[in-house]
Amino acid sequence: MAKTSLGIQRLHSLEISVHEAGPWLTYLCQGFGFQHIGVSGGAAMEATGTRRHLLACRDLCLVVQESVHAGSAVRRYLEKHPEGISRVNFLVQDVQRVEGSLLERNATPVDHVRREQAGSGWWKHLAIATPVGDVEFGFVEIEGDGTPIMPGMEPCGSFDPLHNPLGLMGIDHLTANTRTMMPVIAFYEHVMGFSRCWDTAFHTEDICPGVGSGLKSVAMGEGVSGIKLATNEPLRPRFGESQVQLYVDMNRGPGVQHVAFAVADLARAVEHCRTNGVLFMVTPPRYYEQLEARLASQGVGQVGASAQVLQQLGILVDGDKRGYLLQAFCQDQGVQFRRPHAGPLFVELIQRCGSQRFGEGNFRALFEAARRET
Secondary structure (H helix, E strand, C coil), rough: CCCCCCCCEEEEEEEECCHHHHHHCCCCCCCCCCEEECCCCCCHHHHHHHHEEEEECCCEEEEEEEECCCHHHHHHHHHHHCCCEEEEEEECCCHHHHHHHHHHHCCCCCCCCEEEEECCCEEEEEEEECCCCCCCEEEEEEECCCCCCCEEEEEECCCHHHHEEEEEEEEEEEEEEEECHHHHHHHHHHHCCCCCEEEEEECCCCCCCCCCEEEEHHHHHHEECCCEEEEEEEECHHHHHHHHHHHHHHHHEEEEEEEEEEEHHHHHHHHHHHHCCCCEECCCHHHHCHHHHHHCCCCCCCCCCCCCHHHCCCCEEEEEEEEEEEEEEEEHHHHHCCCCHCCCCCEEEEEEEEEECHHHHHHHHHHHHHHHHH
16 A cells, blocks of 8 residues: 655755765865855754764755764764765655654654754754664755755855756665665655665676676655665675675675766766766776667667767666666775775766666676676
């Protein structure tokens, strides 16, 4: 039986817990065009033990937060995990109604609904625990003019809603990795009221017996807001050597593996990111030699970029008869910042041109190409 909608309007913000905010602020502002517009005031910082930096682009916000004393929830998170996303906030119409619905569905709140001043407006917010490790989900109702500032913060820079050098359109999806996905899928369905919109299972054992690895993936979506949350789990054989299990080991538990930013023009976005210091994963040349034949076998029509441009920028292509999508994967933060404790979180850039898939055709193609390069 379908659950009544929680009244989620959109994904509002992601909170990233880090040891040191400086590299993240440079990475996100220079590399992706976010604007640093708010920072914790003294009283809030002392009360929470946390310095929070608010970054905004269009209507999307990121919070980069670092601890300043032992009472910080950020410090407690980082004692167990490397740097990463520790809370996902959803904008809702009525947080009191959301709380009632969540309690009826046996959700686990971590606090009570709070009403706090935020700039010239007010925030009413609530958070719940999730089966995605120590990641929490927050629900936010904003009263007032909607100025992009959060409780306990003071402005530290002006906000230009037209500033968007990357062509960022929003968050296409979030992907979490866990050893077993069913508790997460059940939570999304029965607590959040989401429904299944895509799934796949893939293993490369047939390509290289005794070496291949695999995963299962399911995406759950919320129809009104368009939010999509994907979850991966390892697939036998060699369960423990799956990329998903390797992430869980590195993260010391389940967590958000990547955030996918939707962009209007991926080639332009990749060029902007590269120019501003963002590192991307390397795609084997063999991938592009096989690309035309693979897309034809999938029923993908004409792609609006030449193979030469795609290879030059390291852009991947997947799709079906309904269209195609373009993807580019940034290096994880441990590689980007050259600090292992920065962790395995990474950013994906995606441009959809009709296809609503998640690029599963690229998993096998990349593995095949990498094996044939060796």
